[in-house]
Amino acid sequence: MPNVPQLVNQLKPLRALCAVAATGSTVAAAGALHLSQSSVVRAIQALELNVGGALFERSGRGMVPTPMGQALALRAARGLTHLAQPDAPLPRNQTPDALAWTGSRLAAGLGARHMSVLLSLAQTNMETASALALGISQSAVHQTLAQLEHMAGAPLFVRARKGLRLTEAGEATLQAFKLARAELQQAGDELAARRGVVQGRLVIGTLPFSTGHLLSLAVDLVLQTHPGLAITIVDGTYDALLYQLRQVDVDLIVGALRPALPGADLQQETLFLDRLAVVARAAHPLVHRPRLGWKDLREAAWIMPMPNTPAQVAFEQALKVAGIPIPVDALRVNSALMMQALLARSDRLALMSPRHLQDEIRAGLLAELSVPVRHEPRMIGLVRRADYLPTPGAQALLDALRRVARQIADGGEPSWWNKQNA
Numbered sequence: 001m002p003n004v005p006q007l008v009n010q011l012k013p014l015r016a017l018c019a020v021a022a023t024g025s026t027v028a029a030a031g032a033l034h035l036s037q038s039s040v041v042r043a044i045q046a047l048e049l050n051v052g053g054a055l056f057e058r059s060g061r062g063m064v065p066t067p068m069g070q071a072l073a074l075r076a077a078r079g080l081t082h083l084a085q086p087d088a089p090l091p092r093n094q095t096p097d098a099l100a101w102t103g104s105r106l107a108a109g110l111g112a113r114h115m116s117v118l119l120s121l122a123q124t125n126m127e128t129a130s131a132l133a134l135g136i137s138q139s140a141v142h143q144t145l146a147q148l149e150h151m152a153g154a155p156l157f158v159r160a161r162k163g164l165r166l167t168e169a170g171e172a173t174l175q176a177f178k179l180a181r182a183e184l185q186q187a188g189d190e191l192a193a194r195r196g197v198v199q200g201r202l203v204i205g206t207l208p209f210s211t212g213h214l215l216s217l218a219v220d221l222v223l224q225t226h227p228g229l230a231i232t233i234v235d236g237t238y239d240a241l242l243y244q245l246r247q248v249d250v251d252l253i254v255g256a257l258r259p260a261l262p263g264a265d266l267q268q269e270t271l272f273l274d275r276l277a278v279v280a281r282a283a284h285p286l287v288h289r290p291r292l293g294w295k296d297l298r299e300a301a302w303i304m305p306m307p308n309t310p311a312q313v314a315f316e317q318a319l320k321v322a323g324i325p326i327p328v329d330a331l332r333v334n335s336a337l338m339m340q341a342l343l344a345r346s347d348r349l350a351l352m353s354p355r356h357l358q359d360e361i362r363a364g365l366l367a368e369l370s371v372p373v374r375h376e377p378r379m380i381g382l383v384r385r386a387d388y389l390p391t392p393g394a395q396a397l398l399d400a401l402r403r404v405a406r407q408i409a410d411g412g413e414p415s416w417w418n419k420q421n422a
Contacts, residue, residue: 016043022098075187125163205241207255271405294322304330314375
């Protein structure tokens with residue numbers, strides 16, 4: 001069976017696919033794309049050959065997408081719609097909604113080289129470096145950029161002595177290209193799944209001190225079932241990961257959620273509620289003190305949560321209820337490993353999730369102090385782009401996260417993990 005093609009290099013036949021799927025015939029599609037009918041027919045035939053299957057059922061009444069054709073057309077149309085965002089498309093009433101992208105010069109005229117050149121220039125900031133990376137001449141890079149700026153209707157870069165810098169229009173176009181490229185890559189994953197192979201690459205951003213075993217258990221569960229998936233996990237701050245999510249460098253964020261999202265382009269889902277506790281090294285003098293109360297912590301040295309985090313809000317709530325002033329000269333740590341090392345080697349205290357530290361607590365390295373911490377429970381969950389359409393692999397991971405979260409919320413680790421690690 002043929003391999004799944006690099007669909008990012010198939011923009012012209014994909015435009016034909018979307019037009020035929022929307023209009024029901026090659027004649028109407030040719031009119032919408034301002035092409036000859038024969039060129040549309042050839043594009044569809046070439047695409048069917050590349051993907052190794054029929055994309056349409058043909059009859060005297062027109063052409064209807066097969067399930068494969070419908071899935072591919074959906075992804076392709078989403079990608080083309082992303083490409084249409086930076087420049088001004090024609091009013092929707094001048095063309096069917098499914099073909100609104102045809103009013104965009106970028107979506108209607110873009111080629112694979114245009115995408116690769118802009119993506120490369122955004123990384124290198126130099127035409128010479130991009131030419132070397134792409135294996136083409138500098139003049140070809142310069143000419144392709146000029147074509148792009150003409151289609152976008154605005155300069156995409158500011159030229160300076162230190163190289164190129166993206167303009168506001170360039171940033172918008174770059175994001176559109178990344179979104180479109182992701183859709184086309186995911187279209188290839190959809191085709192592979194129809195052949196029984198769940199594949200693709202997922203990048204998951206994790207927030208510090210909040211995922212515990214949730215993500216590791218879910219990833220392990222998914223990879224046992226779908227070993228063809230490639231999963232990358234990256235740490236980061238909330239703001240940094242949100243930027244990467246919007247730039248399509250991250251597919252999902254997992255961790256402690258904020259009460260509200262900074263934009264309608266994102267959505268979040270709470271998986272379970274988590275509590276925080278005061279944690280110290282197991283041999284800390286306060287661990288076994290009878291009738292321990294917050295008054296005993298007045299002189300304690302703390303490792304403070306990072307600013308503007310749910311843990312910081314909970315920390316301030318807990319100290320306010322206890323009548324203890326917030327430390328002024330405090331140590332703040334954003335690394336779980338450094339936090340654990342500092343706790344283990346000092347008499348400092350920290351406000352952390354016992355779930356996150358359950359291995360260290362069970363091993364007798366850290367201990368939870370018996371003081372009540374009154375705070376609003378933290379919401380642990382995931383954030384994704386509002387218009388994100390999961391691939392079969394991504395959906396499997398989402399399902400696993402929900403499954404693991406339900407069992408964590410019920411008070412234990414999933415049974416399959418206990419058996420595997422017995």
